[in-house]
Amino acid sequence: xxxxxxxxxxxxxxxxxxxxxxxxxxxxxxxxxxxxxxxxxxxxxxxxxxxxxxxxxxxxxxxxxxxxxxxxxxxxxxxxxxxxxxxxxxxxxxxxxxxxxxxxxxxxxxxxxxxxxxxxxxxxxxxxxxxxxxxxxxxxxxxxxxxxxxxxxxxxxxxxxxxxxxxxxxxxxxxxxxxxxxxxxxxxxxxxxxxxxxxxxxxxxxxxxxxxxxxxxxxxxxxxxxxxxxxxxxxxxxxxxxxxxxxxxxxxxxxxxxxxxxxxxxxxxxxxxxxxxxxxxxxxxxxxxxxxxxx
Amino acid sequence: xxxxxxxxxxxxxxxxxxxxxxxxxxxxxxxxxxxxxxxxxxxxxxxxxxxxxxxxxxxxxxxxxxxxxxxxxxxxxxxxxxxxxxxxxxxxxxxxxxxxxxxxxxxxxxxxxxxxxxxxxxxxxxxxxxxxxxxxxxxxxxxxxxxxxxxxxxxxxxxxxxxxxxxxxxxxxxxxxxxxxxxxxxxxxxxxxxxxxxxxxxxxxxxxxxxxxxxxxxxxxxxxxx
Numbered sequence: 001x002x003x004x005x006x007x008x009x010x011x012x013x014x015x016x017x018x019x020x021x022x023x024x025x026x027x028x029x030x031x032x033x034x035x036x037x038x039x040x041x042x043x044x045x046x047x048x049x050x051x052x053x054x055x056x057x058x059x060x061x062x063x064x065x066x067x068x069x070x071x072x073x074x075x076x077x078x079x080x081x082x083x084x085x086x087x088x089x090x091x092x093x094x095x096x097x098x099x100x101x102x103x104x105x106x107x108x109x110x111x112x113x114x115x116x117x118x119x120x121x122x123x124x125x126x127x128x129x130x131x132x133x134x135x136x137x138x139x140x141x142x143x144x145x146x147x148x149x150x151x152x153x154x155x156x157x158x159x160x161x162x163x164x165x166x167x168x169x170x171x172x173x174x175x176x177x178x179x180x181x182x183x184x185x186x187x188x189x190x191x192x193x194x195x196x197x198x199x200x201x202x203x204x205x206x207x208x209x210x211x212x213x214x215x216x217x218x219x220x221x222x223x224x225x226x227x228x229x230x231x232x233x234x235x236x237x238x239x240x241x242x243x244x245x246x247x248x249x250x251x252x253x254x255x256x257x258x259x260x261x262x263x264x265x266x267x268x269x270x271x272x273x274x275x276x277x278x279x280x281x282x283x284x285x286x287x288x289x290x291x292x293x294x295x
Numbered sequence: 296x297x298x299x300x301x302x303x304x305x306x307x308x309x310x311x312x313x314x315x316x317x318x319x320x321x322x323x324x325x326x327x328x329x330x331x332x333x334x335x336x337x338x339x340x341x342x343x344x345x346x347x348x349x350x351x352x353x354x355x356x357x358x359x360x361x362x363x364x365x366x367x368x369x370x371x372x373x374x375x376x377x378x379x380x381x382x383x384x385x386x387x388x389x390x391x392x393x394x395x396x397x398x399x400x401x402x403x404x405x406x407x408x409x410x411x412x413x414x415x416x417x418x419x420x421x422x423x424x425x426x427x428x429x430x431x432x433x434x435x436x437x438x439x440x441x442x443x444x445x446x447x448x449x450x451x452x453x454x455x456x457x458x459x460x461x462x463x464x465x466x467x468x469x470x471x472x473x474x475x476x477x478x479x480x481x482x483x484x485x486x487x488x489x490x491x492x493x494x495x496x497x498x499x500x501x502x503x504x505x506x507x508x509x510x511x512x513x514x515x516x517x518x519x520x521x
Binding site: 121122127128129130131134135138139182183184185186188189190191192292293295 | 343344345347358360361362365367371373374375376377379380381383384385387388389390407408409429
């Protein structure tokens with residue numbers, strides 16, 4: 001299935017895996033260079049991935065297909081495959097305690113399963129303008145607690161970089177709300193043209209992401225008030241990335257974002273001023289892509 | 296009013312709709328019947344502008360899609376969106392403001408629950424409620440009675456009568472003939488991409504008999520039930 005997704009995106013699976021390895025190594029090196037808490041984030045990312053593999057419905061499906069005994073083997077194999085890159089890098093960085101903890105969790109999580117979705121309806125502040133933040137917040141709420149906790153730690157240990165990281169982490173979570181194209185019906189229902197549709201989506205994204213990122217920004221602004229300019233700059237950069245991902249999604253609509261767009265986004269991460277060109281370019285492309293649904 | 300002129304639709308070399316010509320007037324209810332694969336859903340998607348097509352569709356008011364409530368056979372719902380949020384999404388899309396959505400919940404749906412947990416019938420009722428609250432001029436209802444309980448069937452029938460009284464144009468597809476005969480002014484039989492028969496209310500019973508004859512034929516006898 002993963003190979004098929006790569007092929008659908010127009011990239012040879014072999015090349016895709018190679019690029020993924022490079023990306024993984026690049027991000028890992030970057031993370032460990034930037035913060036002393038890298039191993040904890042690393043552990044957290046690995047656990048989130050392993051946790052998703054333990055989802056009940058997924059496990060039940062595998063159980064029906066392969067039976068009890070085979071299921072354990074498959075789950076172990078899956079978890080080990082996902083955890084090995086993280087384990088190798090942790091060992092390389094001599095973070096032996098984190099590596100041991102991850103190895104133990106890899107095995108335990110292969111033998112349990114749990115629901116990643118809860119049965120009760122979670123309140124969100126975004127119900128009046130569904131759907132991206134309404135659904136996205138419910139799927140990722142726990143990550144916001146982590147981001148806010150990081151901001152509090154940043155203040156308590158007087159680490160401004162960690163504080164900025166926690167704010168950017170909030171924006172990074174909101175980017176994921178725009179990762180999948182919705183069904184055409186939910187674009188078609190709008191009685192505005194493509195430009196108005198996109199501007200409305202952007203204004204919602206800007207407003208709601210501010211609601212989520214503002215607590216961190218205010219905290220940083222109070223405790224690192226001499227760096228308020230940098231905080232504002234990163235805040236606006238977060239907005240710019242969110243806008244870019246949003247218009248990027250509709251520039252490929254109704255397909256998923258393609259490799260070229262992904263490369264441009266990665267380049268903007270490396271050199272954010274590129275966004276000044278990329279956002280208008282993707283906005284115009286989005287307008288053209290949506291014209292068939294919005295009159 | 297919706298006027299369709301020489302509408303054709305191809306998927307590759309397969310011609311799904313062939314030179315369709317029909318007019319749907321305000322204040323009337325139209326039934327479209329036909330076997331699975333006859334082209335009903337494709338026709339609805341063409342009228343809605345969700346599919347491109349050859350030919351012409353004229354409507355007043357225009358563009359049709361901004362005044363059309365489309366009930367799909369199997370409405371899609373996001374995971375983790377409540378019934379109320381789904382309605383909010385659809386009315387926001389038409390810039391309509393409703394203060395108390397709960398007061399408009401005529402099917403007594405659990406609007407604060409995730410819509411994805413609803414039964415098939417509840418999902419259909421939610422989707423129908425949402426398009427009704429959009430204040431549309433046209434309605435396309437693809438299988439509105441499917442999976443819906445008896446009480447709600449009665450409500451939907453009355454709703455269609457109300458839409459007709461309000462001068463709306465309603466197009467319904469259903470496999471339940473009695474429901475169509477209760478609600479429609481005209482029924483059009485679609486077969487292999489063309490309208491092969493159109494009848495007014497006075498001839499519904501003869502159309503039903505014809506369809507029975509055509510559909511059943513000697514099939515039951517072939518079972519040899521004793």
